[in-house]
Amino acid sequence: MNLKVDRVPSDGYWSNYWLKAPVHFGNINPRPTPDILFSLLYSSDAPWNESQYKSEKFDSMMVEARGALDEEKRTAMYWEMQEMIANEAGTIIPAYISNVDAVSNKLGGLKANPLGGMMGYAFAEYVWLNA
Incomplete structure (x- = not known):
């Protein structure tokens, strides 16, 4: 894969490039629940959907998992949703950060x-x- 890296000024990154350029490298701070990450980053109408991922199945699973009282069922749904993201979304994770x-x-x-x-x-x- 050949990539052309464009260095852009930091003072205009958020308004001129973020969510507009086809590829981004960044990081997301930890969140207390998977639902928060899915809602912010991967639902079809997510405000920070950098990958432009859209899936009706994912969206409906997210809402169902959010209301699931059975912890085993909710965990299984979150695992399946993570697999969907890994296989279908355009997300690159260059490093995992440990705190x-x-x-x-x-x-x-x-x-x-x-x-x-x-x-x-x-x-x-x-x-x-x-x-």
Whole structure:
């Protein structure tokens, strides 16, 4: 595959290239549920649908999974939806990022947060150093 890489100015990226250029490389911060990611990135009317993925089956499964009370059924549906994205959507994942929090007994207030490492990157608002 031959790719022509266009370096574009950062000050106009979001308004001039994002969601308009045919290929994007980026990252998405962690989210607490698969439904949030599917809703933001892969439903047919998703506001951040970079891959322009559209599937009536995916959309209906997303709504059904969102309301499923049976955790095993919901998990199986999410797995199938992820397989659909892997096989049908134009998403390139160049790297997987691991977040690891490290703490000390001198630090107070730090708690796990499903929005990312260090309390969703907002730890400075909630932690303190013990004297």
